[in-house]
Amino acid sequence: MRTEVVIIGxxxxxxxxxxxxxxxxxxxxxxxxxxxxxxxxxxxAGVLEWGSVETLxxxxxxxxxxxxxSMHEGVSLGFANEGFRIDFTARCGRAVMVYxxxxxxxxxxxxxxxxxxxxxxxxxxxxxxxxxxQAIVSYTTxxxxxxxxxxxxxxxxxxxGVSRRSIPADRRTEFERVYPFGWLGVLCETPPxxxxxxxxxxxxxxxxxxxxxxxxxxYYLQVPAGTDPAEWSDAAFFDELRRRLPHKVAIRLVxxxxxxxxxxxxxxxxxxxxRYCRLFLAGDAAHIVPPTGAKxxxxxxxxxxxxxxxLIAQLRDGDRxxxxxxxxxxxxxxxxxxxxxxxMTTMLHxxxxxxxxxxRIQEAELDAVATSxxxxxxxxxxxxxxxY
Ligand code: FAD
Ligand code: DHB
Numbered sequence: 475m476r477t478e479v480v481i482i483g484x485x486x487x488x489x490x491x492x493x494x495x496x497x498x499x500x501x502x503x504x505x506x507x508x509x510x511x512x513x514x515x516x517x518x519a520g521v522l523e524w525g526s527v528e529t530l531x532x533x534x535x536x537x538x539x540x541x542x543x544s545m546h547e548g549v550s551l552g553f554a555n556e557g558f559r560i561d562f563t564a565r566c567g568r569a570v571m572v573y574x575x576x577x578x579x580x581x582x583x584x585x586x587x588x589x590x591x592x593x594x595x596x597x598x599x600x601x602x603x604x605x606x607x608q609a610i611v612s613y614t615t616x617x618x619x620x621x622x623x624x625x626x627x628x629x630x631x632x633x634x635g636v637s638r639r640s641i642p643a644d645r646r647t648e649f650e651r652v653y654p655f656g657w658l659g660v661l662c663e664t665p666p667x668x669x670x671x672x673x674x675x676x677x678x679x680x681x682x683x684x685x686x687x688x689x690x691x692x693y694y695l696q697v698p699a700g701t702d703p704a705e706w707s708d709a710a711f712f713d714e715l716r717r718r719l720p721h722k723v724a725i726r727l728v729x730x731x732x733x734x735x736x737x738x739x740x741x742x743x744x745x746x747x748x749r750y751c752r753l754f755l756a757g758d759a760a761h762i763v764p765p766t767g768a769k770x771x772x773x774x775x776x777x778x779x780x781x782x783x784x785l786i787a788q789l790r791d792g793d794r795x796x797x798x799x800x801x802x803x804x805x806x807x808x809x810x811x812x813x814x815x816x817x818m819t820t821m822l823h824x825x826x827x828x829x830x831x832x833x834r835i836q837e838a839e840l841d842a843v844a845t846s847x848x849x850x851x852x853x854x855x856x857x858x859x860x861x862y
Pocket of ligand 1: 482483484485486487488505506507508513517518519520521575597600630631632633634635636737738756757758759765767768769770771772774
């Protein structure tokens, strides 16, 4: 098979890249290890920066998001069962959209079907065979080994994919921080506890109250790293959530049977550069943020915006400047998000080795955000998304 861009991974990064390229007349082949049903069963991120909203609209996948998503003009931070609100619109004139990653992926699949895009599912043992002179990627479907020849490879295969590891170890530098806790997430068909998201710091650990719709709540609890979700009954989860949320919200919390329960580890990770020869990394393949800043999906979308623009300039106009600048341009934004997510995580979680000094610093940090408009503006600018 021959194409212009072979894309490894059909998560939001790979599907969106394919969608933007196809609409610009650039041919793509997407290779995904799992089935479409599996990809669509993953419950992940829920908050879209305004730039992401506009990017999805511009890619022709905004219709359902604009009907079913909900615009949020603020967020609350909780501390020791009290809380305060940060007004995004007042602080920076922007807002966020709450619309699940699963729904975005579904919309992208439908849009790709309508364009007749090529997405190969259950593509096993994907291997990058050549990425210098030309780009060659091989994979197995059924019992047959197949090859795709392309001008470029987009590595959109997430943190555990093959793309990043295909770059020789001496040609990349990795930066990492692993946090000593995870998030236990529960999806529940009950009305959300509050109309906006609440990120709560509590002596028993962090909690987040989020949502997917008027009758679909998403809640998270900080748990020790390596926790098995089966250790937590629904009743125990909601009892603990009530303890950690602001009292005003906890009394209104409606518990219900979980329809999904999983634990996500927390990590900050960046690989540099995001390019090697004809291979370009985008999304979780190149970087991971802890979910506290709601940046993972948004960063993947920003990478795709830069990469799509650069690939189109090269393949349509023969202008390679943006492609050569891609890694530096993407990494500048990535490090801002890494910093913000690390800061939110540090301010809101209870660390197992937290000393009384660390504790007071954390309280002072929250107090600064609670009482300073300037501090709230910085948070609002970062949360709603830095400009591309
Ligand atoms: P992915 O969504 O990981 O997609 C990569 C795709 O590549 C997958 O479909 C995978 O099956 C495929 N793939 C992998 N290996 C191969 C291979 N060898 N060959 C072919 N295909 C391959 N972010 C938030 O902001 N909030 C959250 O609450 C949140 N929760 C998360 C929970 C979990 C368990 C995880 C893993 C991530 C979470 N994130 C969250 C982060 C956010 O979901 C990601 O940043 C986002 O999915 C990145 O999109 P992506 O397309 O780069 O990668
Ligand atoms: C959700 C996840 C996040 O990581 C976050 O910061 C906000 C919301 C969510 O799943 O709804």
